[in-house]
Amino acid sequence: NRLLSDLMTVIEEEHPGAICTVLLANEEGTMLQHAVAPSMPESWIKVAREVKIGEGVGSCGTAAYRRERVIVEDVQTHPFWTDFREAAQEAGLRSCWAQPFMDAHGKLLGTFAIYHAAAACPDDREMQQIEEYAKLVAFVVERARLAEALKESQMRYQLIADNSNDVIWLLDMPSMKFSYLSPSMERLTGMNPRDLIGKTISSVMKPEAEAQIMAT
Numbered sequence: 258n259r260l261l262s263d264l265m266t267v268i269e270e271e272h273p274g275a276i277c278t279v280l281l282a283n284e285e286g287t288m289l290q291h292a293v294a295p296s297m298p299e300s301w302i303k304v305a306r307e308v309k310i311g312e313g314v315g316s317c318g319t320a321a322y323r324r325e326r327v328i329v330e331d332v333q334t335h336p337f338w339t340d341f342r343e344a345a346q347e348a349g350l351r352s353c354w355a356q357p358f359m360d361a362h363g364k365l366l367g368t369f370a371i372y373h374a375a376a377a378c379p380d381d382r383e384m385q386q387i388e389e390y391a392k393l394v395a396f397v398v399e400r401a402r403l404a405e406a407l408k409e410s411q412m413r414y415q416l417i418a419d420n421s422n423d424v425i426w427l428l429d430m431p432s433m434k435f436s437y438l439s440p441s442m443e444r445l446t447g448m449n450p451r452d453l454i455g456k457t458i459s460s461v462m463k464p465e466a467e468a469q470i471m472a473t
Contacts, residue, residue: 260397262293268390269296274373276350279394280308280317281367289317289368297372301348304341310365313337316355317368324365326356326387331376352377356387358395369394433458 265277276296280289289308294301308314310321319337320327330352332338332345338353345351355370369391379387427437434457438450 258293260401261394262295264393264397265293265295268371272371274375276372276374277390278305278370278372279367279398280305280321280370281398282310282321282365286310286365289321292367298348301344301350304344304348315341316353317370320355320357320368320370321365324357324359326354326384328355328378329353330378349374351375354379354383354387356391358391358398360395360399366395366398 261279265279268277269275276294278294278297279292281292282289287310289310291302291306294305305315305317308318310318312319312322313336314322315337316327316329316332327337329335329337332351332353333342338345350372352373352375353370354372355368357368358366360366369387371387427435429436434455435453436455438453440450442448442450442453
């Protein structure tokens, strides 16, 4: 979220008067949930903390539902904003341009939106920029989720390895130095695995054992 928030700030600096937000779709693809909006009034964040994905549900809910950009020049007159007009007026919001973004497989990730305090419609250049910004947001979100999934996978692997009755180790290549040994190493061999980290396999094992491992 920190990287996304910083990205929104950079975009806002490039477009004075713009207020940028990112909403992320839930796993079921039924709701959009608040992710970042560094310059958005808190009163609107409370309203948009969770938005239904559906036709006519503001700019973002509709954009996510249609899987296409939705431009609302004036939220005070547009039918999509009937349920949000009062809250938008309180927050000082008058226009909203929403662009959905997907992952590499076409699954909806969320929406990127630009708000203004006055009624406004993007020109051709701004239309292109909205799409480019949304792609950049998608890249950040995908990489963050990939990193989180990798972290969870590593934690699960380490939990299994740390509680295994067998000796599990990892070797850095091509140095053949230990980068991990499971705690069972000490129980089965009497050697403290912490003392072996960074040592080569040849300095720990007998030649015949090393040869057998290298052959596998």
